[in-house]
Amino acid sequence: MTSPSVDRKIAPSTDGVAPARPPARLNPWFTLAAVCFGLFMVSLDGSVVSIANPYISADLHASLAQLQWVTNAYLLALAALLILGGKLGDRFGRRTFFLVGMAGFVVSSVAIGLIGSIEGVIALRAVQGLFAALMMPNTLGLMRAVFSPAKFGMAVGIWAMVSSVSTALGPIVGGLFVEHVSWEWVFYINAPIGVVGLVFGLRVLPRSRPHGGTERFDVVGVVLLALGMLILVFGVVKGETWGWGSAATLGCLGLGILVLAGFCLFEARRRYPLLPMRLFRNPSLTVGTVITALNFFVLLGVIFLLMLYLQNVRGYSAVMTGVYTLPLSLASIVAPLIGAKLTERFGPRLTMPLGMALQAGAAFALLGVAVDSSYHSLWPGFVLLGLGVGMVMSASSEAVVGNAPIKDAGVAGGLQSTALQLGGALGTSVLASLLASRAGSALFGALTDAGTPAVTARELEGAVSAVAQGVAPVSSSMPATLKAAVIEGSNQAFVHGFHAALTVTGVLCVAGALAAVLGVRRGQAPVDVPAAH
Numbered sequence: 001m002t003s004p005s006v007d008r009k010i011a012p013s014t015d016g017v018a019p020a021r022p023p024a025r026l027n028p029w030f031t032l033a034a035v036c037f038g039l040f041m042v043s044l045d046g047s048v049v050s051i052a053n054p055y056i057s058a059d060l061h062a063s064l065a066q067l068q069w070v071t072n073a074y075l076l077a078l079a080a081l082l083i084l085g086g087k088l089g090d091r092f093g094r095r096t097f098f099l100v101g102m103a104g105f106v107v108s109s110v111a112i113g114l115i116g117s118i119e120g121v122i123a124l125r126a127v128q129g130l131f132a133a134l135m136m137p138n139t140l141g142l143m144r145a146v147f148s149p150a151k152f153g154m155a156v157g158i159w160a161m162v163s164s165v166s167t168a169l170g171p172i173v174g175g176l177f178v179e180h181v182s183w184e185w186v187f188y189i190n191a192p193i194g195v196v197g198l199v200f201g202l203r204v205l206p207r208s209r210p211h212g213g214t215e216r217f218d219v220v221g222v223v224l225l226a227l228g229m230l231i232l233v234f235g236v237v238k239g240e241t242w243g244w245g246s247a248a249t250l251g252c253l254g255l256g257i258l259v260l261a262g263f264c265l266f267e268a269r270r271r272y273p274l275l276p277m278r279l280f281r282n283p284s285l286t287v288g289t290v291i292t293a294l295n296f297f298v299l300l301g302v303i304f305l306l307m308l309y310l311q312n313v314r315g316y317s318a319v320m321t322g323v324y325t326l327p328l329s330l331a332s333i334v335a336p337l338i339g340a341k342l343t344e345r346f347g348p349r350l351t352m353p354l355g356m357a358l359q360a361g362a363a364f365a366l367l368g369v370a371v372d373s374s375y376h377s378l379w380p381g382f383v384l385l386g387l388g389v390g391m392v393m394s395a396s397s398e399a400v401v402g403n404a405p406i407k408d409a410g411v412a413g414g415l416q417s418t419a420l421q422l423g424g425a426l427g428t429s430v431l432a433s434l435l436a437s438r439a440g441s442a443l444f445g446a447l448t449d450a451g452t453p454a455v456t457a458r459e460l461e462g463a464v465s466a467v468a469q470g471v472a473p474v475s476s477s478m479p480a481t482l483k484a485a486v487i488e489g490s491n492q493a494f495v496h497g498f499h500a501a502l503t504v505t506g507v508l509c510v511a512g513a514l515a516a517v518l519g520v521r522r523g524q525a526p527v528d529v530p531a532a533h
Contacts, residue, residue: 037197047170086414101135157340232256288399301427312470335390
């Protein structure tokens with residue numbers, strides 16, 4: 001494969017002799033370090049907010065629907081604008097839009113802590129998502145422009161490791177802040193990280209040569225993509241509330257897919273498209289995008305269910321839950337580097353199926369989880385899940401961004417990030433809905449088996465929403481023996497639903513491994529870069 005051109009110029013030395021070492025702005029490893037500040041903030045923010053939600057609700061008197069929008073507003077803005085953020089970076093300068101995104105993310109984070117109302121938090125979370133969409137795709141775009149193909153895989157491995165570290169720290173850091181300081185500090189923490197990142201980035205990030213010249217910007221494509229993603233993701237996040245078989249959910253999902261199909265048809269005929277359809281001629285890039293979505297479907301979906309199990313069924317605090325999931329966190333930290341080395345030597349065709357197989361093993365291993373399982377029965381599944389997710393993260397990023405030409409690196413980064421966000425939203429919603437459905441069908445039998453009278457069990461069947469969260473529908477007026485029976489039966493029903501969700505997860509991982517084996521090829525050149533002869 002021919003080496004890609006680099007979006008940087010090396011200034012000649014005045015005495016005709018090459019300098020002993022390149023200046024900081026020309027060092028690709030400094031570029032990687034700079035973009036990791038932004039990556040760390042966004043990944044940490046994603047995992048600490050879920051810990052803070054109960055405290056936000058209590059302090060700002062938020063309803064359940066409003067609390068959901070604290071997450072959904074951010075997710076919708078991010079998913080709708082990621083590809084646009086990458087395109088803007090490709091055309092007008094990745095360094096500029098990365099730094100603008102970082103500065104805006106810091107300011108909106110601080111404003112969330114100061115606003116003092118749930119409506120303000122929701123609005124500012126959407127603004128935060130907008131700036132994250134400018135920043136995230138350009139992290140990979142900047143890296144793709146400065147690293148040679150031989151080094152890009154390892155750089156992506158380190159990028160994925162930083163994402164894993166920050167995500168893993170989220171529950172622990174968030175737990176410490178909300179229990180010992182205040183929920184506002186899960187947002188304030190972005191300020192010192194972002195300020196240091198801005199100063200460092202201004203010093204070392206290379207100024208990219210904008211691509212596109214005088215081409216017209218694809219405004220219609222921007223509108224169609226944003227509208228399609230908004231409708232689709234809105235349908236996904238509301239599916240659990242409305243019901244996955246409801247007319248509202250199916251109509252929303254169908255309309256979103258229809259608008260996105262129209263977007264693809266429109267883009268295929270554009271001379272200067274927002275998302276070049278020629279990228280998908282590369283099977284590795286296409287399969288890598290799908291596997292990216294599946295990877296985060298599994299990661300965020302399973303972690304969401306595990307948090308319910310550990311905190312509500314087992315009764316662990318937020319901090320202890322973070323401590324108990326450390327094997328998963330530590331495995332996901334080292335796995336991207338292992339995956340990067342394997343990908344560098346054998347290509348993503350080995351690493352992606354291997355990572356998906358490890359995740360399938362984790363899902364099937366966790367089928368042994370019971371209401372009173374010892375920790376020794378949990379941590380092997382945590383380790384397998386962390387290893388699998390980390391390997392796939394580095395390999396799929398290499399498959400998507402590494403197979404795109406440099407001039408489209410930001411768009412490819414946006415595509416990869418969009419798949420990640422959509423997969424995560426689907427994982428949380430679909431697996432939670434599946435758990436609720438199966439827990440509801442098992443609730444009556446589980447309650448009566450635990451000793452709850454049939455009449456009482458019938459009355460409690462309407463509390464399936466609480467049971468699906470691992471919360472037993474007990475009251476202080478219940479006799480102690482009845483309360484114990486209801487708790488035992490409710491927990492058994494939850495575990496029954498948990499097992500159903502894990503079974504589906506394992507099957508999907510096996511399917512993903514097969515798709516990666518069949519669809520990914522090693523050594524493919526980017527779609528518009530000729531292979532060396």
